[in-house]
Amino acid sequence: MLFTVSVVVQLPAHSALAGPLSYSSEQALAPGTLVRVPLGRRETLGVVWDAAPQPDGAQLKPVASVLEGIAPLDAAWRHLVGFAAGYYQRALGEVALAALPPQLRELDAAQWQRRLQRKSRKAEAATEAEAPPPQPTEEQKQALSRIRSEEGPFLLYGSTGSGKTEVYLRAVQEALAADPHGQALVMVPEINLTPQLEERFVARFAPAFGRHALVSMHSGMTPAQRLASWLAAHQGSARIVLGTRMAVFASMPGLRLIVVDEEHDPSYKQQEGARYSARDLAIYRGRLESRHSGQPCRVLLGSATPSLESWHHSRPAAEGGKYQRLAMPSRVGAGRLPAVRLVDMGQQPRNTQLAPQLMAAIGARIARGEQAMLLLNRRGYAPVLACGSCEWKSACPHCSAYRVFHKIDRSLRCHHCGFAERVPRACPECGDVDLAPVGRGTERLEEHLAQLFEGIERPGAEGEDRRVRVLRIDADSTRHKGALEEQLAQVHAGAVDVLVGTQMIAKGHDFRRITLVAAVNPDGALFSSDFRAPERLFALLMQAAGRAGRDASQGAVSEMWIQTAHPQHALFAALRRHDYPAFANDQLAERMQACMPPFSFQALVRADARTQQAAQAFLTQAASTASELPGADQIVVYPAVPTAIQRVANVERAQMLVESASRGALQQFLAAWQAVLHSTRRDGGIEGVLRWAIDVDPLMV
Template identity: 40%
Template sequence: MPTSTSPPRVLGIAVSSPLRRLFDYRPGGSAPPGGWAPGLRVRVPFGRREVVGVVMECRERSDLLLTELKSVSTCLDSAPLPADWLWLCRFTARYYQHSLGDTLHQAMPVLLRQGRALEGRTRERWQLTAAGRDAPAEALARAPRQAELLAMLDQHPHGLATQAILAQSFSREQLKALAAKGLVDSREEPLTARSQPDADHLLADPALPLNREQAVALSTLHERLDAYHPCLLEGVTGSGKTEIYLQLIEAVVGRGRQALVLVPEIGLTPQTLSRFRKRFRVPVVALHSGLTDHERLDAWEAAASGRAPIVIGTRSAIFTPLARPGVIIVDEEHDGSYKQQDGLRYHARDLAVARAHHHGIPLLLGSATPSLESLAKARSGEWRHLTLTRRATRHGPAKLELIDLRGRPRQGGLIPPVLDAIRETLNANHQVLVFINRRGFAPTLACHACGWLAECDACDARMTLHRQPPLLACHHCDRRRALPESCPTCGSIDLRPLGSGTERTEETLAGLFPKVPVHRIDRDSTRRRDAFEQILAEVRRGEPCLLVGTQMLAKGHHLPHVTLVVVVNADAGLYASDFRALEQSAQLLEQVAGRAGRAAHPGRVLVQTLHPDDPHLRLLAERGYAALAEQLLEERRDAALPPFRFLALLRLESAKEEAANELGRRAAGALRSWLTDGELAVDCLGPVPAPMERRQGRYHLQVMLGAEKRSALHQACAWLTRWLEATPEARRTRWSLDIDPQTLS
């Protein structure tokens, strides 16, 4: 029998694969310095190729004979990957019923997946030696440029990076000459080198004064900095939630801990990053999809090593390892972009809750329009509920004014009274935001003679008309089609745009207000890197202008000169089939309304609607989001829907409709039979077609599982997953399990 210190005979390795299992290998090559342990990356033969995997188990036995096992080719690490990261990946794979190998693969930077070492890039830093500090002035009399370089370095006790020196027109030869004389030396340091200010000198800019509500909220957060302390911060737009984040982080970083801040969109990252870097003297790193692979690895390593006390990122940043976790903050916690909608379908907000609980640290979730799930936890007492009802300015939040669209002529989707209000605002030298959540020129193209509509050949959807460049595009499968010269059904040339999108509204406003700049902000107009920030920088100069945009503009942007917000059509989510649609529409309306009147002048919000008498819409306009959320919670309770019930969605798709139907029927039937035998309290509904049944040329069906207890739901999901993996037909049909789905589409 081997002793406890003997090397293991079998390694259970997680490899990126849809199979929910580990693969057994024999240790091969030289063992790492600390011996084999979970968390080491290895290169292993897998099928006909070599892949990077992660050791998850060290064992003595395998179900296979040891002689049948392949050997590890190479160990890539001298030490395991961070333990907190491994725990989070295990939890994520287990909770979301996903392959552990694929979860690990998705959660690590691309370069680590490819086998690169876990180390950030370095830079060279030069500083004076003792001889350099004591050198007499005449020592470099014959080398005046070297003397100037020595004098410049003397002004920087911590030294300067090579690039900063070269930017001042000095040369490498001059640096080498000083080094040869023993007056300067250099050292390699990580690109993100941690500065070490003490708690009294942590801030580069002083904290802003807090009003009474902010002070009470911050005091509550300070009560338990060393324990799991989940708090929902519900504050109207412009009430100073970010200042509370900053002062909470100041307390955490001052204690030598790290802060992780999640924001919903990449567009919010630059402005948040700028504000945080301006406030703190410590490194603040970002993690989002706009980074290069090297930049992402640098930031990941800086966080894992503890050199970066503050980490800011979008959804995937929840998987960033922290050496000394101190607080997790989720801004705009209600936002749907925190949910990954394909592959590993995790929710970053929910993982933040699990991670904060695991580490025993505070968790702060902020929003002006909290999700019903978070509100339910706050009102039950499970989370602390902190509220901010006052804006930092003297003006309160703007009220929604419902404008009846029925029977009124429209230009670019806008009716005459609204156009008059826009004209008055521009004449007062203020700015106007026109919100329309449809890209393109018009939602579709129609034949005025026979009623033909431009529909996508691969989806149950209409193609959107674009003018820049002129074409028809499907926003679901990204197909493109040239504009037809005549109707393909009747041959008529009377083809007309139907409805309005951002391009059409932009064109209309540019024609009506030719002397005023019109800035369109949507996914099409901001594809170029930094285009969004350049437009916002121009808008913040304060000159009168018109902003036309989608929900990209609604989230968290401070536009101090906007005093009028116009919502072109508020009806999209009122009568949708998804039970979350009304909640999400109300959140979006409140968020976009919050862009008005954030500075010296009061704001106004005009909401165009074909249903001004809808009771939900009127409640939102008259009493605000909190009142509507209260009513929606009661409706959800009566209907046994989340947050009072837990859901999972089995999604099936196939190029052949009957194949998806057959597998759906068999899976639902097998699950119902198993549930009956086990007397588990789980409902199984379906299979039914998805709201958009045909998408990207494939047919989509769904089976919904529901339960009052999360544990019962997960038992059923685990059984269903095993059944599908053991069923040959399931290998010919694409399927996935979505735990806690945020949309039924």
């Protein structure tokens, strides 16, 4: 007897097939079972789905094999994937298969059996208990009490250094203690934050559960490591999963707590393929897990500068709030937030990189054996290399952007397509050898500091240690494996006097010796066309300021210096008071007047083509019948325009904004528009269109 089963597989992009495919099987297969099935001329991994099979009268291809030894993916996981595919307008198979580890997708049944037969690693015994955890503060106790007694979701709004991580640790401890099979998921925005958080979790939980009970999930792991972590979580042997945004799809049958640290961070939004928000899916998953398991799965979002969406959702319930706001305004250990000092660069000589008063403050910190941190969110030596005799600039031949000058290896490198070449000996246009860098990046700032401190000795030091030590941390200096960890260790050990870097150094790091932080050139975001730019700038500066003065035992008054040409700007006024609520409320009032998110809902339709004309023509033609679609009466479709960087790697890019005051109407419209977009690309007669994609709730408009 043959059974007909529905199987979700990853189909080619723009195939217009979004649902499960029907196959025949010699045995009944439970939903969630992993199978190998034929697809065209190849064999691929698939997941048996809940949908009723749709035989069309043709002879069905048989399921090739079943991956034995792996329990079926549970209903809550399948529901989560189904929701994500529908909400973010992607094929079901694309989301489901992308959520599985790459190596699992590549192994056939025979290879999988050989892997199962390998000698399994013995579970590590729990180690002896180490030093007891610190006593919680009153604010931490109150937050934990509410997490324990209320359903949530929770927004933990705590100033930098207030001990949010300790709340996470204790919340996880309580969740695991309440259920012997319970699991916790803790997410961080970027890979470089995972190792340090992992150290704290291992120190806290390895004595009780063994080191094997905690695993990581992020793209920096090898395929074998990712598969091992996924299996440990799926089988329940891993009680705690630490990961980046991909971890929101981890199969965890005993999930009881989800923590999203630095929930405001844009890194939680996927920018390729299925453009999902891991933060928003975490909220939805918490509800799903609670409903399917019958036990509460609490969700805890944490940040010193919450996203405006989360802040809006955490207003009082009487005003329509959906989240419970937990406030921890005080720093642990009586440490004070840094005093914010503004330097008016309009009063400084032209081309001044670092104001004299800032340099004097840095020198004073070094003289006391303290550390300073300088933030410049632009890597490389200079954004542009230009000729002084003609109009030549280091434009990328493949993108509508300039190549960045990197002095260390004398290269011009495009940060969009990766194209790089040596710096020319002379101007390619006029032959002038006088090529000059324009603007500054972290390399140039590092060089400038080294020149300023040359000959100045550190008090009390001898030999080579007498020189002021400047270290740069950015994506270029940390390219090699282990480089970031090594450089951070130097900072923590006190082997660095001045740390220079991009936003990498502003997030989450616990630098105990830094007492001065300076933002060198933050003005670019003040007048951006992106309505979210002020929110991101305020968060970055607040997070950077939070790196200073974290060790109250030093007794030093910490400082945050900001070099700006607009010292009277309202953003800096709120920053000086460390008043995030005032800034957030002002921004929300402006957005309400302009009907911007979270008071409206948006989607972008992006098109890539060989010419800008073709990209815009495709979008315009697809929108020509938009008024006939369901929900169109509540939708505003804006004209097609080029993206901010309109050409990348010789591909022209355009986009069209779709907006509505109703999330439901927008979803209904986008679902119906999918067929129109498919048919326009297939039958519209527009040549050169390469691909298109829908981005729901975009972060960059």
